[in-house]
Amino acid sequence: MSPVDSTVVAYGVPLALSLGGYLAWGRLRERRALAAMRAAEAAGLTEPASLHPVIDLSFCIGCGSCVNACPEGRILGLVGGKARLVSPSSCIGHGACARSCPMQAITLVFGTATRGVDIPHVGEDFQTNVPGIYIAGELGGMGLIRNAIEQGRQAMQSIIDERRPTGAGVLDVVVVGAGPAGISASLAAKQAGLNFVTLEQDSLGGTVAHFPRGKLVMTAPAELPIYGRVHFRETSKEALLEFWQGVVRETGLDITYGERVDGIERDADTGLFRVKTQAGTHEAGAVLLCIGRRGTPRKLGVPGEEATKVVYRLSDPEQYAGRAVLVVGGGDSALEAALSVAEVADTDVTLSYRGDAFSRAKPKNRDKVEAAARQGRLRVLLGSNVTQIAQDTVSIDQNGSLHKLDNDAVIVCAGGILPTGFLKAAGVEVETKYGTA
Secondary structure (H helix, E strand, C coil): CCHHHHHHHHHHHHHHHHHHHHHHHHHHHHHHHHHHHHHHHHHCCCCCCCCEEEECCCCCCCCCHHHHHCCCCCCEEEECCEEEECCHHHCCCCCHHHHHCCCCCEEEEECCCCCCEEEECCCCCCECCCCCEEECCHHHCCCCHHHHHHHHHHHHHHHHHHCCCCCCCCECEEEECCCHHHHHHHHHHHHCCCCEEEEECCCCCHHHHHCCCCCEEECCCEEECCCEEECCCEEEHHHHHHHHHHHHHHHCCCCEECCCEEEEEECCCCCCEEEEECCEEEEECCEEECCCCCCEECCCCCCCCCCCCEECCCCCHHHHCCCEEEEECCCHHHHHHHHHHHCCCCCEEEEEECCCCCCCCCHHHHHHHHHHHHCCCCEEEECEEEEEECCCEEEEEECCEEEEEECCEEEECCCEECCHHHHHHCCCCEEEECCEC
């Protein structure tokens, strides 16, 4: 064998084997992506829940960076050499895909052509169209805990950078809400030595505090001002609330609980804000809204809904032992509530949803509901609408067929209504996004 032939064998064969293996792996990944895409289409799970990527195929080079960057797994896939959103309903808006794309081919958007999402007008510095009013966290469409923490910190930094002198007795900023964004923002304000107050109408933790007992909360590492790095990725509701309480204790953060903000007025002459609550008025140079989108529960609008047996969030599943319970909704909160109650002894649980599939829920929750339904622990009525709530029964229309079920309690988990009236009264513009950034 000549030296040239030996070189070809020594280097060419391993190279060919490596290339062959790479191509085979690529074909396998594409088959998996296609299977996931077709499964989502067959199940009607084609609508992203909130913030999600739109890929410009003319710029995509099929490098797979976005696929590998997604912390949720197989949400994106390569099909035909281009990145595609193969499991739309499973996307929860991390945004890691857009940050990883070397060609800037990915844009993060809210809503779709068929489903609009109401979003307050917020600039890159988290300031609304009203100079001095800022928004961070869930209200601005960012529900993920890590994103909310980061937004709260960044929004407060913008306030610090824009801060102007205020008179005696005037606060630098009022932080409204003590969820992840509000806590992070308040710590940043404290670190910077600002004169501020943090107001919370309910309890520490914001939306997290209203999750069902034992609910597993997914989060990711984040940086909290003063406190430092937050390392956990998965934890329970109780553990996360205990963590927030520890942060408040260790940092000496002062939060005013039980004080609801009723309105915000801006003085045209001074530019200062009067934040009105049931307890009084706070005057400040800036306002940071870190409130949730679920402050006003979305109601069903049916006869009997005013009954005391109707509630809009699950607090303790054990209180429903031995009772017939109807859960209404198709998102994660509804599925988790139904599953939690179904685990309690001697319960009869029905889950009603107007859609034909639980397109807004995580795959893990959908799988658990399917398993519970197969085992007879949970009755699922898709394509259904509650038509009446009576003292001991509920009436449900399912694609033209009427179900009248025995009922002791109704839990409505149909999401919340954006506090549009509150925002507009303060002058903040709200727009409906149909697949736009």
